[in-house]
Amino acid sequence: MPQIPSLPGRGLPIQVHDSTTGELVVAAEGDTATMYVCGITPYDATHIGHAATYVGFDLLNRAWRDAGHTVTHASNVTDVDDPLLERATATGVDWWDLAVEQTALLAEDMTALGVVPPDVYRGAVEAIPDVVQAVEALIEDGFAYRVPVEPGAGGDAPELGDVYADLSADARFGAVSRLSRDDMVRLFGERGGDPERDGKKDPLDPLLWRRERVGEPSWDGASLGTGRPGWHIECAVIARDGLGLPFDIQGGGADLLFPHHEMSTSHDRLLDHGFGARNHVHAGLVAYQGEKMSKSRGNLVFVSALRATGVDPMAIRLALLAHHYRSEWEWTDADLPAGVERLERWRSAVSGNGGPDADATLAAVREALANDLDAPTAL
Numbered sequence: 465m466p467q468i469p470s471l472p473g474r475g476l477p478i479q480v481h482d483s484t485t486g487e488l489v490v491a492a493e494g495d496t497a498t499m500y501v502c503g504i505t506p507y508d509a510t511h512i513g514h515a516a517t518y519v520g521f522d523l524l525n526r527a528w529r530d531a532g533h534t535v536t537h538a539s540n541v542t543d544v545d546d547p548l549l550e551r552a553t554a555t556g557v558d559w560w561d562l563a564v565e566q567t568a569l570l571a572e573d574m575t576a577l578g579v580v581p582p583d584v585y586r587g588a589v590e591a592i593p594d595v596v597q598a599v600e601a602l603i604e605d606g607f608a609y610r611v612p613v614e615p616g617a618g619g620d621a622p623e624l625g626d627v628y629a630d631l632s633a634d635a636r637f638g639a640v641s642r643l644s645r646d647d648m649v650r651l652f653g654e655r656g657g658d659p660e661r662d663g664k665k666d667p668l669d670p671l672l673w674r675r676e677r678v679g680e681p682s683w684d685g686a687s688l689g690t691g692r693p694g695w696h697i698e699c700a701v702i703a704r705d706g707l708g709l710p711f712d713i714q715g716g717g718a719d720l721l722f723p724h725h726e727m728s729t730s731h732d733r734l735l736d737h738g739f740g741a742r743n744h745v746h747a748g749l750v751a752y753q754g755e756k757m758s759k760s761r762g763n764l765v766f767v768s769a770l771r772a773t774g775v776d777p778m779a780i781r782l783a784l785l786a787h788h789y790r791s792e793w794e795w796t797d798a799d800l801p802a803g804v805e806r807l808e809r810w811r812s813a814v815s816g817n818g819g820p821d822a823d824a825t826l827a828a829v830r831e832a833l834a835n836d837l838d839a840p841t842a843l
Contacts, residue, residue: 466578468529471826475530476834480713481790483721483744484640488836491524491743492712497533499524500703500741501582502716502724505542506566507551510573511764512784512795513717513757517747519781520789520837521715522579524745527833538584538706540699541567544681544692545588546656559681563587573767576777584706588698591705592683595693598701598735599627599672600686607633607734608672611663619676624689627673628664629697634730640744641722652723656695670727672697696724700731703741714741718749718792748787751794765795779803785839806843 479488491497501521504514521537528535542548543563552559567587574581588595602608610625618624631637638648649667653659659667671694676682682690703711709732714725721744729740749756752763770780783803787793813819832841 465581466575468526468580471530472823473826473830474532475527475830478524478527478531478834479836480524480743480745481836483718483746484642489743491745492528492533495532495534497528497535497713498538498707498711499535499713499715500538500699500707500711502699502714502720503539503541503585504566504570505545505548506563506570507548508764508766509566509570510767511757512752512767513750513764514570515573515577515767515780516750516784516787516789517715517717518574518579519577519784520747520839521745522577523785523789523833523837523839524713524715525580527830527837530830530833536584536707537580537582538586538703539582540585540591540702541570541587542695542698543567543587543589545695549680569768573771576771577767577781578778584702586702586706588693589683591698591702592685592693594705595697595701596673596685596688598697598704598731599688599693602629602672602731602734603627605633605734606630609665611661613675617675617677619682619690621689622675624675624687626671626675626691627688628669629672629727629731629734631666631669631730634734636733637730638726640726640729643722648722648726655719655723657723668723670694670696670723672731696727697731699724700728700735700740703728704732704735709736710739710742712742713745714743715745716747718746721746747789748792751792754794757795770800775800775804776807779807782806782843785843788840789837 478491480491482489525535525537548563549559552562608627608629611628612625613622649659652668673685673688674691676690682692685691725744732740751757752765755761755763757763771777780803783799829842832838
């Protein structure tokens with residue numbers, strides 16, 4: 465936990481860009497403020513794209529506190545999922561060792577960058593008992609159904625099948641992203657979904673519980689049979705249990721709007737009969753060497769590698785904050801030197817005695833942050 469300074473006066477109400485409406489909304493209306501920011505699948509941590517997202521939402525956390533809110537921030541780590549298992553197999557590393565190592569590295573990097581840690585921080589594996597209860601409740605309410613598994617899958621009770629959410633039970637599905645059905649089906653297939661799975665009622669129905677497969681880790685799922693949780697229900701349950709429903713902000717990278725935030729919000733609505741996140745806020749994706757920074761392309765710049773060169777982590781933070789959290793931008797060789805120069809200039813400026821009155825500067829910074837967390841203007 466970093467030291468958070470107490471500043472004179474109080475910050476302004478914070479407005480953020482809601483991805484659903486495209487309009488500025490007050491991020492939290494009452495004295496309390498609640499936020500769920502989706503965590504990583506722990507491999508290839510922590511690259512600049514991760515860091516830009518988490519520093520952006522850290523700014524919201526701090527601006528809320530400065531405005532007098534009591535903040536509860538929840539997050540997760542998806543420490544069992546197909547991409548993690550695939551990476552572990554490809555590299556010959558035990559999947560759990562990989563998850564633990566990368567989760568620890570993320571915490572180390574975020575600590576170095578001064579990110580206020582979540583108040584609620586749970587892994588997918590840790591949350592399995594609660595996910596099982598939630599999926600059982602969805603089945604009981606008629607909001608989920610079973611799909612037969614292929615021969616050899618399902619452990620000792622293959623007849624139980626995989627479990628999928630029945631999206632037809634949610635009349636508001638699609639209200640978060642407001643995409644056309646064709647776009648939803650396309651993105652669902654590109655971002656981890658299985659629109660062509662035989663036995664589903666609808667191509668968009670998402671997996672809630674994946675039954676045991678040979679060579680994959682699995683857990684006791686009570687009436688669901690042995691298996692592991694789906695991605696969207698994991699976040700829905702951790703957010704519900706950590707914050708209560710509804711909560712103010714669901715956040716993450718722009719590529720999480722659909723399907724992840726659409727579907728996790730849908731799960732929360734069905735679990736709570738009507739409520740999910742009030743607003744959805746998304747950070748722009750970061751490019752490098754002309755393409756979006758991604759694990760599949762391998763064009764990643766790691767915070768730990770930059771730190772290993774001896775650069776001050778606060779210079780990295782300043783390099784990130786020089787870009788608006790919602791913008792799409794490209795990390796270049798000029799970003800870090802600019803952050804180093806700004807940090808040195810600031811430290812030199814405040815190292816002497818006396819100086820001009822700070823009230824006007826503080827007021828201008830607060831005004832910029834209240835306007836959709838405009839960090840470049842605040843800097």
